[in-house]
Amino acid sequence: MEEKETVAEPTEKKTHDKNEVIIEIRNLKKSFGSKDVLTDINLTVHRGENVVVLGRSGQGKSVTIQCIVGMLMPDAGTLKVFGEEVAELKDKELKELRMKIGFLFQSGALYDSMTVRENLEFPLTRVLKLTDQPEIDQRVEEILTAVGLADAADKMPSDLSGGMRKRAGLARTLIIKPEIMLYDEPTTGLDPITSREISELILDMQKKYKTTSIIITHDMECARITADRIVIMNDGEYIEEGTFEGLQKSKNKIVQSFFKDIS
Template sequence: MEINDTTGKEIVIDIKELYKSFGDNHVLRGVNLEVDRGENVVVLGRSGTGKSVLIKIICGLLTQDEGSVIVLGEDVKNLRARELEALRLKVGFSFQMSALYDSMTVKENIAFPLMRNFKHLTKAEVKKRVDEVLDAVSLIKSRDQYPAELSGGQKKRIGIARTLVLRPEIMLYDEPTAGLDPISSIEINSLINSIKKEFGVSSIIITHDLVCAKVTGDRLVMMFDGVVQKQGTFEQVFDSNDERIKSFYEYNFT
């Protein structure tokens, strides 16, 4: 693993000069980004600026046109199918819409990826790990319910638990508070922080929600026009005369 010269910490995601286009739509135009072990990095930017494309490239769902993406010491673009599958077990992707199976109970939803990827586990071991993550997201009493019986915030937490059950080293959150009421959003923000503390994961959090960014982000990265324009703490990023950054702040807080 590489060491960050600035912080002295281990770099778990190292992105250099990343480019990605879809036809004439140049989405990423030379992105550079590092994530240290145990760090929550929030990526901000308008819709269409390439935030979701960025995290899909990190976990190998998309392939870049140029540049390098090193995740946990592995060059994602050059991995063979089996190697990429092994890496994805270490990189959890929390989808915006939770992506739960309606026909399965909560416990079955969470157990599914565990049983699919770790066939050697006994039923008792699977139950223990399912209960562990349900407890972590404070929904142990909902284990026998179906997704249709859950609120939007509960579905988000179950989706996170299903990702967490594989014990990833990295979590990628795509708009974790989108569509939630203020109370549910507070609960998700608190959960992201507690997961970092309890499970020691490193995270990239894609969000438009500046409350989420301020509460969960150790470092904020502001993207415009497919490149990183500014990064730092919440205060450092928004202490700016850049009209694009000011308008982004004002949209959320005024």
């Protein structure tokens, strides 16, 4: 008899505080030259919530999270993080806000000339200005253990597999203990098994560090595992939102297209 593949059940999602708004976006617009990328973005994210933004490539999914950290400034609308309008923050205030936000890039953004340990020490010494080596060592050991890389501290990024690089990038982002995590296509380029492992790790880290997260993806398995709520993006706006199971029953043909191959 042919052995069937066993699919791991997603880790139980944690509840979030529906009364505390962490990110509030209203009528956000952003263009690049004559190209309108964001036409009318509206989104509210509550403390402890994992929100997945689902959309096809080239839709501008990443532009919103770049606006959240002030890498890009919107052309119109409002974007508040912890109740503060990001576009109105002065340089010092923006730096303070960024200290509370972790941004995991698609590549992991590791420094290739540094070991994993040195990559993790960098934000502790340069961003948090820590000087106590025992504390630095303790933080590095703790986060590497949390992401399953306890034995990889002295390896170079070039010696890591794609999944290990993602884990190391996540560790470096989490080591400053951000309140908000922004994930830009966290499973891109990974095989299905490793993608599932990274998705479950994102969920585990949300529970362990009590983060509020936005996850940009077009990976349906990642969305299924990580999302408390999913918003669907099309033509520069969010057209529908709900749980994974709820959106599977949507009558909207654009939404249906994302779920047509999901059993």
